[in-house]
Amino acid sequence: LNIAFMNDIYLFSNKMKFNFKNIVRLASTKWNFLNFKPGLVGGHCLPVDPYYLYYIAKKNNISLKTVLAGRQVNSQMKKFIYKVALKKITDVKKIQKNSKILIVGVTYKGNVADVRNSIALDIFTDLKKNNKNIDAYDYICSNDVRKKYGILKKFNKKKYELIIFLVNHKKNINIYDYAIKN
Numbered sequence: 001l002n003i004a005f006m007n008d009i010y011l012f013s014n015k016m017k018f019n020f021k022n023i024v025r026l027a028s029t030k031w032n033f034l035n036f037k038p039g040l041v042g043g044h045c046l047p048v049d050p051y052y053l054y055y056i057a058k059k060n061n062i063s064l065k066t067v068l069a070g071r072q073v074n075s076q077m078k079k080f081i082y083k084v085a086l087k088k089i090t091d092v093k094k095i096q097k098n099s100k101i102l103i104v105g106v107t108y109k110g111n112v113a114d115v116r117n118s119i120a121l122d123i124f125t126d127l128k129k130n131n132k133n134i135d136a137y138d139y140i141c142s143n144d145v146r147k148k149y150g151i152l153k154k155f156n157k158k159k160y161e162l163i164i165f166l167v168n169h170k171k172n173i174n175i176y177d178y179a180i181k182n
Helices: 002-016 020-027 049-059 067-095 119-130 143-149 172-181
Strands: 101-104 134-137 162-165
Touching: 002 020, 002 067, 049 067, 067 101, 067 119, 067 162, 101 119, 119 134, 119 143
Parallel strands: 101 134, 101 162
Antiparallel strands: none
């Protein structure tokens, strides 16, 4: 629910063209502010556990009004992030037709090797269907996953015109700094 709330604020900020980081900075001045980040919610627990909880509650005549609402908001993020990535790719391809794109991070969350219900992996595979010049890099995922989806374990930063971050692993910060400077 906390992630869903931040996702809602992020989506609202985006549509209104408000500075999301500034909104969070102002909200963080409150004593009870919880610093959750917006983003993709995947994995084997968070996407399904709310449905189990809701089922048990309903079975026991207990009304839970927010649990599935949070799941609905978090589910929207896949489509939103996909559209943002596709727009950036399209913009880059207008400048350089055969530009190379790198997706960084395909696991379901940062610093975890698991790709079960990974929305980042889904976004990469969906983007790859129509854009053959897209690679993905993830140093944490298993060799089996790397082999199955063609995920790179190493890459040359200078080879790519656009780098899109979907999952933040600890080592990705160095790549992020490089991408911002170039």
